[in-house]
Amino acid sequence: MARPRLSEDTRRRLLEVSAAQFLRQGYHGTGIKDLLDRVEIPKGSFYNYFPSKEALGVATIEYTARCTAAALTSAFDGAPDPLSGVRAFFESLLAHFEDNDFTGGCLLANLACELDDSETCRVAISVAYRQWRDGLAGPLAAAQAAGTVRDDVPAEELADTLIEAWEGAVIRMKVDRSAAPLRRCMRLLLDGYLRP
Amino acid sequence: MARPRLSEDTRRRLLEVSAAQFLRQGYHGTGIKDLLDRVEIPKGSFYNYFPSKEALGVATIEYTARCTAAALTSAFDGAPDPLSGVRAFFESLLAHFEDNDFTGGCLLANLACELDDSETCRVAISVAYRQWRDGLAGPLAAAQAAGTVRDDVPAEELADTLIEAWEGAVIRMKVDRSAAPLRRCMRLLLDGYLRP
Numbered sequence: 001m002a003r004p005r006l007s008e009d010t011r012r013r014l015l016e017v018s019a020a021q022f023l024r025q026g027y028h029g030t031g032i033k034d035l036l037d038r039v040e041i042p043k044g045s046f047y048n049y050f051p052s053k054e055a056l057g058v059a060t061i062e063y064t065a066r067c068t069a070a071a072l073t074s075a076f077d078g079a080p081d082p083l084s085g086v087r088a089f090f091e092s093l094l095a096h097f098e099d100n101d102f103t104g105g106c107l108l109a110n111l112a113c114e115l116d117d118s119e120t121c122r123v124a125i126s127v128a129y130r131q132w133r134d135g136l137a138g139p140l141a142a143a144q145a146a147g148t149v150r151d152d153v154p155a156e157e158l159a160d161t162l163i164e165a166w167e168g169a170v171i172r173m174k175v176d177r178s179a180a181p182l183r184r185c186m187r188l189l190l191d192g193y194l195r196p
Numbered sequence: 197m198a199r200p201r202l203s204e205d206t207r208r209r210l211l212e213v214s215a216a217q218f219l220r221q222g223y224h225g226t227g228i229k230d231l232l233d234r235v236e237i238p239k240g241s242f243y244n245y246f247p248s249k250e251a252l253g254v255a256t257i258e259y260t261a262r263c264t265a266a267a268l269t270s271a272f273d274g275a276p277d278p279l280s281g282v283r284a285f286f287e288s289l290l291a292h293f294e295d296n297d298f299t300g301g302c303l304l305a306n307l308a309c310e311l312d313d314s315e316t317c318r319v320a321i322s323v324a325y326r327q328w329r330d331g332l333a334g335p336l337a338a339a340q341a342a343g344t345v346r347d348d349v350p351a352e353e354l355a356d357t358l359i360e361a362w363e364g365a366v367i368r369m370k371v372d373r374s375a376a377p378l379r380r381c382m383r384l385l386l387d388g389y390l391r392p
């Protein structure tokens with residue numbers, strides 16, 4: 001059989017659309033046909049890009065992790081110091097949620113909550129959270145060295161705690177349709193607990 | 197038409213089974229027929245108990261809130277002081293997660309993540325989180341008065357933050373299949389941030 005001609009652009013569009021639809025309708029609520037209609041490619045060609053819906057799930061989780069990494073880089077690039085970068089990163093997430101009227105939430109958390117039956121997705125989400133944690137732990141360690149963040153707790157643990165409190169606040173944001181839980185998380189933890 | 201004979205016991209069993217199945221398979225992944233087979237009642241009689249699947253969803257969320265309230269009462273009844281009660285409550289949740297090999301997670305968070313399309317479920321989850329918050333804020337205020345919890349932040353905000361950090365840690369627990377995020381949350385926040 002001739003090897004099918006694959007397009008990087010089509011693959012990227014499939015991931016963008018699956019991320020949006022998984023966020024809106026959940027993994028099980030999203031059909032492959034719906035994704036293909038949106039990307040405007042025939043059904044048969046889907047399996048040239050991904051061997052299964054589960055493989056698309058894993059690729060979408062990895063795509064989400066790359067988006068988070070890009071948001072971190074962008075926030076730190078424009079910040080005068082590491083702690084300001086951490087704040088800018090969370091402010092950028094908040095602005096994104098405001099633009100979406102506090103619907104959707106975090107795709108990693110949504111898929112983690114929804115999927116107990118896919119081992120490969122579970123592992124991919126676990127890796128994505130660790131990458132996010134590492135992306136924050138580095139700047140937090142630099143802030144510890146600069147004396148702007150408490151140094152009696154390892155930077156990795158501070159990053160884990162900040163991410164988890166944020167993820168819980170995102171869930172409250174969704175059900176309250178309000179930025180208040182996110183603002184409280186930043187005020188009490190980022191501006192409170194994390195300080196020396 | 198004669199009013200159908202309803203059984204409180206059947207209603208309670210429907211809620212127990214729906215809570216377990218929603219936790220295992222999600223709201224959209226759970227069919228009403230599956231629930232009825234497990235409770236062993238005919239399909240027609242479901243609508244005598246709940247006018248719709250969405251109404252069952254709301255009732256299941258309220259049932260979950262009552263379970264949380266009962267766990268709080270049980271933890272505080274056996275505790276020598278309010279702060280010990282708060283710790284006993286979270287230890288009881290952790291023991292439950294250990295019994296289930298860190299699968300499932302928190303039904304409130306799972307449904308909040310999954311359901312963006314049901315306004316009545318969204319409001320029910322929001323109310324359930326506020327009840328949980330209030331159930332912790334009272335004892336935390338008592339602990340503040342006793343000098344065992346910091347009093348520079350309102351007890352309600354401490355309760356919200358603790359619950360949200362816990363819910364985020366439960367998500368990490370699920371994807372890491374480990375109690376470590378829950379233990380870290382208790383160590384850094386309950387034994388750290390909350391102290392005077």
